[in-house]
Amino acid sequence: MHFLAAYKEIVLVAAFVAWCVAVRTKRKPWFWWLGAQLALALAAEYAGRWLGERGIPNQWLYNGYMLGEHIALLMVVFYMGRELIRALPYVLVFALVLFLAAFIRDLTAAGTFGVFASNGLVVGGFLIGTSAALVMLAMAFRGPLRVTAEPRFWILLALVSYFLCTAPLFGLYNRLSAESPEIGLKIYQLNDLLFVMRYGLTAFGLIHEARRGGHE
Amino acid sequence: MNEHDVLMTVVVAVCAMLLVIALLTIALVANNNRRMRHRAELAEAERVRETEVARAEREAVQHTLRELGRELHDNVAQLLTVAQLGANNLLEERPEPRLAAMRDALDQGVEELRRLAHGLDADLWSRRSLTDAIVAEAERIERVGRVRAHVVKAGAPLVLDADTSTILFRVFQEVVNNALKHSGADTLTLVLDGGPPATLTISDNGRGFDATRERGQGGLSAIRRRCALIGFEASCSSAPGNGCTWTLIQSPHGA
Incomplete structure (x- = not known):
């Protein structure tokens, strides 16, 4: 499973390159928020590894990234689905409040920013996944186009499959064996697998978007 | 566990x-x-x-x-x-x-x-072609004596079905009547081209008009609608002092 670490970077860079290719024409707001999230992900990935290799604690970096990522992705979901679901802003504000509550609780319980806020990730991830699934459903049932022809569909599917799986992944890990480093390592390898799937689907959606030239 | x-x-x-x-x-x-x-x-x-x-x-x-x-x-x-x-x-x-x-x-x-x-008589189109009808109409206009009407046959002969011929002939009559009534022209030029695409061009040397104004656009849209029924596209180019040219051209997709 160690090969996944290399693939992680490849698919993340591929997604970012696909975004850069698609950016040539006028874009919808969700596209810019997704670009911000991809740029944050790239920065966090390389900076986190650089810090880790030097033995410098990097949990604070991942916590910061998690905060930025959740806000950016909630905005992506909002702009993708606001025309399809009227109540979406309320759902997303509710999701953001719950995520922030879990995130702050994690950090205040530990008393430091240097502990990974895994409960925040579970709660926030579940809410992003559910919101993205709602927009996907609305797109399939109310949208004017075949969903598989919609770049947004593949990006939402990436969010749904990754974030709805992080809930059982880190949720069960937290409950069952938070103290075992061996299990922690294997769990992160599973997370790498989901990560590859997520950014693979995102890259596919962005390539689709680049070919379509930004038309909704 | x-x-x-x-x-x-x-x-x-x-x-x-x-x-x-x-x-x-x-x-x-x-x-x-x-x-x-x-x-x-x-x-x-x-x-x-x-x-x-x-x-x-x-x-x-x-x-x-x-x-x-x-x-x-x-x-x-x-x-x-x-x-x-x-x-x-x-x-x-x-x-x-x-x-x-x-x-x-x-x-x-x-x-x-x-x-x-x-x-x-719509059944007429089973007995005569659109070209014959337009030539006969041009002769009639000339007989009246005020306006000269030149018919130019370019390319292949115009071959259209009865329905298309009827509507195209009505559009042609409307354009010609408008030119006779409003343009003050003394010469009409009718170009028939069997194509493909089949094209009928009607030009006059009258006073012309501003084709971008509402009056011109209204007439154009009515003629466009009728042409669209038979798979033709109509366009009008005119400017004050420069006469007017209508082009009725068969669209590649048909009706």
Whole structure:
């Protein structure tokens, strides 16, 4: 499973390159928020590894990234689905409040920013996944186009499959064996697998978007 | 729970979640495809219905015009012919200039009425081509004497079905009548090109108009609508002092 670490970077860079290719024409707001999230992900990935290799604690970096990522992705979901679901802003504000509550609780319980806020990730991830699934459903049932022809569909599917799986992944890990480093390592390898799937689907959606030239 | 059990539980839970997401996505895509197929079928049915309605409207208009033409020919023209005979008899008894002028006016009226009745007959198109009809119309315009009408046949002969010929001829008549009434032109040039694409160009050397103004656009859109019924595209180019040119061109996609 160690090969996944290399693939992680490849698919993340591929997604970012696909975004850069698609950016040539006028874009919808969700596209810019997704670009911000991809740029944050790239920065966090390389900076986190650089810090880790030097033995410098990097949990604070991942916590910061998690905060930025959740806000950016909630905005992506909002702009993708606001025309399809009227109540979406309320759902997303509710999701953001719950995520922030879990995130702050994690950090205040530990008393430091240097502990990974895994409960925040579970709660926030579940809410992003559910919101993205709602927009996907609305797109399939109310949208004017075949969903598989919609770049947004593949990006939402990436969010749904990754974030709805992080809930059982880190949720069960937290409950069952938070103290075992061996299990922690294997769990992160599973997370790498989901990560590859997520950014693979995102890259596919962005390539689709680049070919379509930004038309909704 | 030992480490292995914990790991297996997590792996099974994640795989189960992925399986649920995959199944739901497949169901969603299948449902969406079915919905799109249904929409496409509805759109196709609507398109077919609109085509049928347009055809029925066309047939109704043709039927009305044919009946009108028959009435003009069988009744009004016969009555005028009786009047013409009476006028001829009167003229033989009393050869007065006023009577002669009245007889000439009657002759001209009968001739115009017969031509009009003939033109309204849609079945005519099974016996003559659009080119023949346009040439005959040009000759009639020249006979009136105020405007010269040149017919230029370019490329292949115009071969169109009866429905298309009828509507295109009506559009042609409308454009020509507008030119005769409003343009002040003394020359009309009619270019017939069998294409492909089949093209009919009507130009006059009149005073022209600003084609971007509402009046021009309104006329253009009415003619465009009628041309669209038969798969033609109409465009008009004109400017004050520069005459006017109408181009009726068969669209590559047809009606």
